Amino acid sequence: MSAGKKQKAATAVPAAPVAKLLRKVLIANRGEIALRIVRACQELGVRSVAVYSDADAHAPHVREADEAVNIGPAPSAESYLKGDVIIAAAKRVGADAIHPGYGFLSEREWFARAVRDAGLVWIGPPAEAIAALGSKTAARTLAVKHGVPVVPGTTEALSCADEAVTVATKFGFPVLLKAAAGGGGKGMRVVRSAGEMASAWDAARNESKKAFGDDAVYIEKYIEGPRHVEIQILADSHGTVISLGERECSVQRRHQKMIEEAPSPAVDVDLRRRMGAAAVRAAKAAGYVNAGTCEFLLDSTGEFYFLEMNTRIQVEHPVTELVTGIDLVQWQIRIASGEKIPFPSEIEPRGWAIECRLTSEDPSNGFLPSTGRVDYLHVPSGPGVRWDGGIETGSVVGLHYDPMLAKLIVWGATREEAVSRMHRALLELVVDGVETSREFHLRVMEDADFKSGAIDIQWLERRLESLLGSAPDEDALQAAAIAATLVADRDRRGGGRTSAAAAAAAAPESASAWARRGRTDGLRV
Ligand code: MV4
DSSP states (O other), X not given: OHHHHHHHHHSOOOOOOOOOOOSEEEXXXXXXXXXXXXXXXXXXXXXXXXXXXXXXXXXXXXXXXXXXXXXXXXXXXXXXXXXXXXXXXXXXXXXXXXXXXXSTTTTOHHHHHHHHHTTOEESSSOHHHHHHHHSHHHHHHHHHHTTOOBOSBOSSOOSOHHHHXXXXXXXXXXXXXXXXXXXXXXXXXXXXXXXXXXXXHHHHXXXXXXXXSOOOEEEEEOOXXXXXXXXXXXXXXXXXXXXXXXXXXXXXXXXXXXXXXXXXXXXXHHHHHHHHHHHHHHHHHTTOOEEEEEEEEEOTTSOEEEEEEEOSOOTTHHHHHHHHXXXXXXXXXXXXTTOOOOSOSBOOOOSEEEEEEEEXXXXXXXXXXXXXXXXXXXXXXXXXXXXXXXXXXXXXXXXXXXXXXXXXXXXXXXXXXXXXXXHHHHHHOEEESSOOSHHHHHHHHHOHHHHHTOXXXXXXXXXXXXXXXXXXXXXXXXXXXXXXXXXXXHHHHHTTTSOHHHHHHHHHHHHHHHHHTTOOTTOOO
């Protein structure tokens, strides 16, 4: 491109004006992330437009946005996944841009392209970067080419089980068969010996075909008991790419993360620098712009391996925000409007942040999804506590969408302080009406392994039984509930000077709050 260089020197192009912020952003999502984006818009002085399904007509993200557009019935396939309907809505209300959040349409190349073709700004990476990183094997090839370490293995799909045995013998068992189109652990099989290959091969291919419509399978050396550590990057449209450090995401169950933290107890300054540099190289190679995340496995010897790049804002972005002081969602919007990243290329984390994902699942019942009305919600607060939630008292939790109700995030000067603060905040939290993962998170914060940071991706599954077993016993809960009800009753009789009706209405919630905390201390009936 020597012509480009010459042109640049010869043409007197005026310096680009300071980019104007976008004026109106449509948010193609729901729940806590939609509300998070509304808040970023408000702080930037940008108008926000919510979209909502019939099931979400009264949701907080709809009320808090400046405008809202109904996009269809409750099922996602008929509402939040209707790209054409959403783009038409954006045009109709005069939005300049679309923010996809996470999930739904956020990583669909065709949607990013359609938004751009409609003359709207896409608050995310270019469609071409989404495409380049969407296939696991293509991303692996790209990583290898740019000196980003990957797990030893093939980049080409294999042709048959016999070839897989030959390759596995070369790399050494155990190996992992992976779907080329994959993600989320679908189409993955561990193979520990040549004898296991044939059946694992068939299983991996069938599962890939079913999940992705593509049965291409490749092979990697299987890493035993690694951590899942990811690097947050920000890239602007002027060629600057920076790393904002790592997040530790090893506390997961069946590929669903449950707790994340920043920094990682396993990463020191030197490793952070090397992983950050690798992530920046991968992003540059893919022509990446906006916020993105490079996923790595970190083994017990300190070696790290690139897995894939997530081309969206992630659920766990707040822990990075709390230790860097950088508002990632605001910067997504600023970058999309052409602003330059003003931060230094190396940012050291300050303090420690932990996030617990509060889901409407019952851990003591195999994480069975729970539904119902949130009859009462008490949100924790106090020093260092952040709540990114999509529910409020009166919200109805159904089965149409993801079970994550909210994220509780804390900051502390040290990891120990953050763990203790999370435990305190979880004690304050009350959610009545639906089962949640609150109790489970409390038990994790009390766990010796977790407290010491000795966790890997298999830790939770190994520990699950003992974590669930140590819940406070039902008798103690019932005793506390009875005691609290009696106290409430006494208060109601004694103090009827203002509104006896209001006190009566509040009584069951107070009783429940006491009981959930398993507290009988200080109760004098
Ligand atoms: C691996 C691995 C061990 N060795 N690759 C799972 C989802 C996909 N993105 C990559 N995954 C893994 N790849 C090799 N060579 C273990 C996993 C894995 C995992 C990775 C990250 C987070 C959670 C996980 C849970 C199970 C397995």
